[in-house]
Amino acid sequence: MYSEKVMDHFTNPRNVGEIPDADGVGVEGNPVCGDIMKLWIKVEDGRIVDARFKTFGCGAAIATSSMITEMVKGKTIEEALQITNTAVAEALDGLPPVKMHCSNLAADALRKAIDDYLAKQKGAESSNG
Amino acid sequence: MNRIYLDHAATTPMRPEVLEAMLPYLREQYGNPSSIYTEGREARKALDRARDRIAKVLGASSPREIIFTSGGSEADNLAIKGAAFALKNKGNHIITSAIEHHAVYDTCRYLEKHGFKVTLVPVDSYGIVDPAAVEAALTPETILVSIMHANNEIGTIQPIAEISKILRERGILFHTDAVQTVGHIPVDVDELGVDMLSLSAHKFYGPKGVGALYVRKGIRLHPLIHGGGQEQNRRAGTENVAGIVGMAEALVLAAGEMGEEAPRQRELRDRLIQGILARIPHTRLNGHPEKRLPGNVSVCFEYIEGEALLLNLDMQGIAASSGSACTSGSLEPSHVLLALGLPHEIAHGSLRLTLGRGTTAAEIDAVLEVLPGIVEKLRQMSPLYDANAGCKAH
Numbered sequence: 324m325y326s327e328k329v330m331d332h333f334t335n336p337r338n339v340g341e342i343p344d345a346d347g348v349g350v351e352g353n354p355v356c357g358d359i360m361k362l363w364i365k366v367e368d369g370r371i372v373d374a375r376f377k378t379f380g381c382g383a384a385i386a387t388s389s390m391i392t393e394m395v396k397g398k399t400i401e402e403a404l405q406i407t408n409t410a411v412a413e414a415l416d417g418l419p420p421v422k423m424h425c426s427n428l429a430a431d432a433l434r435k436a437i438d439d440y441l442a443k444q445k446g447a448e449s450s451n452g
Numbered sequence: 453m454n455r456i457y458l459d460h461a462a463t464t465p466m467r468p469e470v471l472e473a474m475l476p477y478l479r480e481q482y483g484n485p486s487s488i489y490t491e492g493r494e495a496r497k498a499l500d501r502a503r504d505r506i507a508k509v510l511g512a513s514s515p516r517e518i519i520f521t522s523g524g525s526e527a528d529n530l531a532i533k534g535a536a537f538a539l540k541n542k543g544n545h546i547i548t549s550a551i552e553h554h555a556v557y558d559t560c561r562y563l564e565k566h567g568f569k570v571t572l573v574p575v576d577s578y579g580i581v582d583p584a585a586v587e588a589a590l591t592p593e594t595i596l597v598s599i600m601h602a603n604n605e606i607g608t609i610q611p612i613a614e615i616s617k618i619l620r621e622r623g624i625l626f627h628t629d630a631v632q633t634v635g636h637i638p639v640d641v642d643e644l645g646v647d648m649l650s651l652s653a654h655k656f657y658g659p660k661g662v663g664a665l666y667v668r669k670g671i672r673l674h675p676l677i678h679g680g681g682q683e684q685n686r687r688a689g690t691e692n693v694a695g696i697v698g699m700a701e702a703l704v705l706a707a708g709e710m711g712e713e714a715p716r717q718r719e720l721r722d723r724l725i726q727g728i729l730a731r732i733p734h735t736r737l738n739g740h741p742e743k744r745l746p747g748n749v750s751v752c753f754e755y756i757e758g759e760a761l762l763l764n765l766d767m768q769g770i771a772a773s774s775g776s777a778c779t780s781g782s783l784e785p786s787h788v789l790l791a792l793g794l795p796h797e798i799a800h801g802s803l804r805l806t807l808g809r810g811t812t813a814a815e816i817d818a819v820l821e822v823l824p825g826i827v828e829k830l831r832q833m834s835p836l837y838d839a840n841a842g843c844k845a846h
Contacts, residue, residue, distance in 0.1 A: 330763075333760070333763060334767065336833065339832070339833050350835070354796050354797045355784065355796050357757050357785060357796065357797065357800035358757070359835055359836065360835070361835035377833055377834060377835040378833060378834070378835065379755065379756065379757055379797070379834040379835055379836050379837075380757050380760065381757050381758075381759035381760055382759055382760055382763045384757070384760075385760060385833065
């Protein structure tokens with residue numbers, strides 16, 4: 324039921340773990356559905372230089388988490404904000420229809436991590452000024 | 453790689469003896485049992501003999517009490533819809549449990565849309581139905597009670613004989629879905645005191661697509677399938693002769709070896725349960741430790757999700773099952789696990805391993821060898837798991 328790419332990312336997930344001094348952290352999920360994703364990003368000069376994740380969830384949830392960490396590395400914040408859940412699914416050669424809703428949270432988690440980063444930036448600017 | 457099949461509650465491999473018994477009816481003995489000429493009479497004879505053998509194993513008083521169906525789901529549907537529609541002038545209330553198989557559960561839900569009222573009796577944390585709770589749920593409108601003999605996910609065996617005593621006194625019809633027990637533990641319709649009982653051949657090493665409903669003499673049922681007069685006008689359609697012959701053969705063989713096979717599986721089951729609980733922390737056994745099917749192991753691993761676990765086991769050559777939402781294509785985890793009182797996130801981490809007559813001690817040990825590593829790998833990936841504290845991080 325899963326594509327080869329999904330199975331590859333599920334079997335050998337990229338960038339599992341935490342970034343202790345992360346610039347942004349985002350959590351997205353639904354305990355009822357059984358998928359919770361936590362994403363850490365490191366940002367330098369407006370560019371995402373590192374991304375790591377931890378995910379509680381099914382094969383699709385783990386694969387989408389892994390895929391998005393690959394997709395965002397090297398992207399500017401503006402570029403990263405353009406990534407959609409659909410784009411992540413497409414990069415994995417598609418997901419089974421039932422998985423599109425509950426297990427495809429990676430872009431939402433990324434957005435929350437970026438929001439967290441931007442909020443911290445704003446906080447830093449106002450305390451500096 | 454040698455595969456290790458531990459999903460016998462889902463289906464079992466057909467026994468070679470069963471296939472041998474079926475082959476003549478798939479080849480030269482192709483007659484229709486309803487035909488009056490020689491070929492038809494031969495098929496009729498095979499059908500009658502199969503019905504007789506099945507009736508004897510179940511302790512039915514007459515082979516006429518056995519109605520052949522396409523499987524367990526049809527048997528459940530025929531029992532519940534058939535009885536409800538036949539008795540609708542007597543009352544409109546049906547009682548069932550919170551942990552029934554979907555073939556019963558969804559059938560009752562369907563009847564709710566057609567004017568029937570359904571009460572779901574809860575279960576305790578082991579998944580056992582309290583007979584007193586069934587008694588308390590009775591109303592003057594109650595026409596039918598359906599409680600499964602043993603649960604397909606957690607293996608809990610219900611006190612059917614105790615429940616039937618209560619219902620018999622009041623003359624209320626009692627159906628049990630015995631799909632998981634027939635061929636595995638003793639099932640006698642008189643000892644259980646049930647009026648209707650469902651079974652399915654492929655759960656006891658018979659073919660798929662064939663099952664039966666035991667219906668005690670004198671009980672009226674509306675048929676689901678109208679057409680020819682087969683099965684005493686209760687189930688139209690040319691009989692699946694080969695399948696029915698195979699089912700009878702499989703049942704007689706299973707009943708014959710049950711005395712040795714059930715204790716053997718129980719020992720392997722307990723070795724697997726104890727091994728898992730000893731090796732993997734934050735794990736709980738679902739269902740009752742003793743009142744459970746000989747081959748059923750059901751556990752929940754905290755902080756991980758069942759489908760991810762199944763995919764990893766499959767890559768290690770092990771076939772298993774889960775009550776996780778993600779394996780069933782729905783959002784909610786299994787209603788059975790939720791009925792035990794498990795929170796959603798724990799119910800998502802369930803694993804069911806069901807043993808069979810081919811299961812060996814070496815296979816159990818092989819599972820115990822690889823399972824802890826898989827669980828640990830997924831936990832290391834889980835944001836809910838704090839490896840150092842060994843407890844919930846959120």
